[in-house]
Amino acid sequence: MNSLRWRIAAWYALLLVVAILAVGFIVTLRFEQILYGQAQAHLALTMQDIKRIALPAPDQFSIQDTSGDSLLMLENADNLERWATTGTYIEVEDPYGHDLAKSFNLGTTEFPPTPELSPAKPTAMQNADLHGTPFLIENELLIGGRNALIVRVGEPLDQLYRAFNETRQAIVGILLATVVAVVLLSLVLAAGATNPINQLATAMREIGSDRLNRRLRWKNRNDEIGRLAATFDDLLARLEESFARERQFISDASHELKTPLTSINANAQMLARWGDRDERVRKESLETIAKESASLAGMVGGMLTLARADSGEAIPKERVELSALGAEAVAAAKPRAEEKGLAIDFHSSGNPAILGDAALIRQLFSNLIDNAIKFTDSGSVRVRVRAENDRAIVEVEDTGPGIDPLESAFIFDRFYRTDKSRSRAIPGTGLGLAIVRSIARVHDGSVDAGPARGGGALFCASFPRIS
Numbered sequence: 516m517n518s519l520r521w522r523i524a525a526w527y528a529l530l531l532v533v534a535i536l537a538v539g540f541i542v543t544l545r546f547e548q549i550l551y552g553q554a555q556a557h558l559a560l561t562m563q564d565i566k567r568i569a570l571p572a573p574d575q576f577s578i579q580d581t582s583g584d585s586l587l588m589l590e591n592a593d594n595l596e597r598w599a600t601t602g603t604y605i606e607v608e609d610p611y612g613h614d615l616a617k618s619f620n621l622g623t624t625e626f627p628p629t630p631e632l633s634p635a636k637p638t639a640m641q642n643a644d645l646h647g648t649p650f651l652i653e654n655e656l657l658i659g660g661r662n663a664l665i666v667r668v669g670e671p672l673d674q675l676y677r678a679f680n681e682t683r684q685a686i687v688g689i690l691l692a693t694v695v696a697v698v699l700l701s702l703v704l705a706a707g708a709t710n711p712i713n714q715l716a717t718a719m720r721e722i723g724s725d726r727l728n729r730r731l732r733w734k735n736r737n738d739e740i741g742r743l744a745a746t747f748d749d750l751l752a753r754l755e756e757s758f759a760r761e762r763q764f765i766s767d768a769s770h771e772l773k774t775p776l777t778s779i780n781a782n783a784q785m786l787a788r789w790g791d792r793d794e795r796v797r798k799e800s801l802e803t804i805a806k807e808s809a810s811l812a813g814m815v816g817g818m819l820t821l822a823r824a825d826s827g828e829a830i831p832k833e834r835v836e837l838s839a840l841g842a843e844a845v846a847a848a849k850p851r852a853e854e855k856g857l858a859i860d861f862h863s864s865g866n867p868a869i870l871g872d873a874a875l876i877r878q879l880f881s882n883l884i885d886n887a888i889k890f891t892d893s894g895s896v897r898v899r900v901r902a903e904n905d906r907a908i909v910e911v912e913d914t915g916p917g918i919d920p921l922e923s924a925f926i927f928d929r930f931y932r933t934d935k936s937r938s939r940a941i942p943g944t945g946l947g948l949a950i951v952r953s954i955a956r957v958h959d960g961s962v963d964a965g966p967a968r969g970g971g972a973l974f975c976a977s978f979p980r981i982s
């Protein structure tokens with residue numbers, strides 16, 4: 516009973532039943548009014564005709580008869596036969612309610628006592644029960660000159676009630692049949708409406724994390740359910756992609772972590788075996804262990820930064836002036852550049868500021884500058900920040916080998932290192948640019964790489980600027 520189907524069906528049926536009952540009630544009531552009105556109109560017509568004969572209206576050619584003697588004709592039962600038919604009964608009384616005459620079809624039957632009538636209120640309708648037959652009686656006080664009479668015209672309502680009852684039964688029958696039909700129809704409709712939802716639920720239940728490549732593909736459904744299925748398919752596609760990325764990351768990370776760990780392990784064993792005896796082995800092993808563990812620490816640090824950026828955790832939004840951070844990063848990198856004989860300079864115009872995390876922006880600068888120094892053998896590294904309309908731009912340009920256009924699409928991927936850098940045994944983790952891209956993204960910015968005019972690489976990051 517707790518399912519959507521039952522609730523839809525119950526509400527639907529309830530609403531329709533209430534509407535049908537209300538319509539039925541109104542129709543029967545109106546029908547009764549119409550029948551009753553017809554009986555009243557018929558009585559009024561007879562009364563009208565009686566008055567036309569018994570109280571002739573004066574016309575312009577005759578002298579008005581004020582005696583009202585014509586009214587006395589109604590005291591004769593024979594004269595009443597003119598109006599008495601099987602459905603019409605007439606009784607005439609004096610103003611005090613004493614019987615004067617009645618139509619023969621009444622036999623010994625008596626109309627009930629007359630309601631009070633007066634010249635101010637000369638007519639009254641009356642419902643009566645005569646030997647078990649319901650009657651409608653119209654009573655009217657007729658005054659003609661010095662004469663006054665009460666005329667009572669009655670009509671049995673049994674036929675009318677019978678017609679009414681038969682019609683009411685027919686209406687009730689039709690209504691009940693409609694109610695049953697409506698309830699059944701609601702069930703069928705509700706089942707029709709909720710079946711696809713159940714199918715959808717079953718299909719979704721069958722799709723576990725190991726079957727993310729499955730799709731519902733309810734393309735032939737163009738309704739809400741179809742759209743829901745399409746949304747699920749989209750969601751599945753995104754989930755599949757993100758699971759695949761996750762798996763790829765884990766396998767890449769294990770692979771990348773394994774290399775320095777294996778090297779550390781081998782060197783530690785060497786150290787244990789020969790360290791005491793051979794000073795050179797001891798020195799080299801210790802150096803390698805120190806280098807590899809620093810690389811491991813760098814990699815783990817990078818992974819942590821990426822995880823933090825990926826978690827969607829809101830970064831602190833404070834005002835960050837790019838000139839200050841850029842100058843700091845360049846100053847910190849200067850000794851390494853000079854060691855390689857490279858010139859490094861910094862240029863700032865417009866003093867752009869952004870909203871963000873200073874530590875992350877510092878890391879973005881140092882990753883780009885580190886790469887530029889690492890991959891450039893001679894020449895210079897130029898770091899620039901500038902304001903351009905509503906954007907703050909960071910550029911790091913070098914005179915190194917540049918980036919192969921075929922590879923520029925991948926260098927921002929995690930653990931991606933070009934073959935050139937691997938073969939030249941340039942140290943690195945393949946995480947630096949992935950981190951740069953994540954930092955740009957969490958600041959609502961972007962980063963891309965292209966060729967520098969001097970032939971090297973030009974990295975350009977862009978952020979929304981604040982004034």
Ligand code: ADP
Nearest residue numbers: 886887890926932933936943944945947948972
């Ligand atoms: P890593 O520097 O640790 O190898 P990165 O993610 O920082 O990893 O860079 C990915 C790859 O992009 C590098 O292996 C290198 O091939 C290429 N690359 C990055 N910066 C430069 C640059 N300034 N000049 C040429 N190639 C670069």
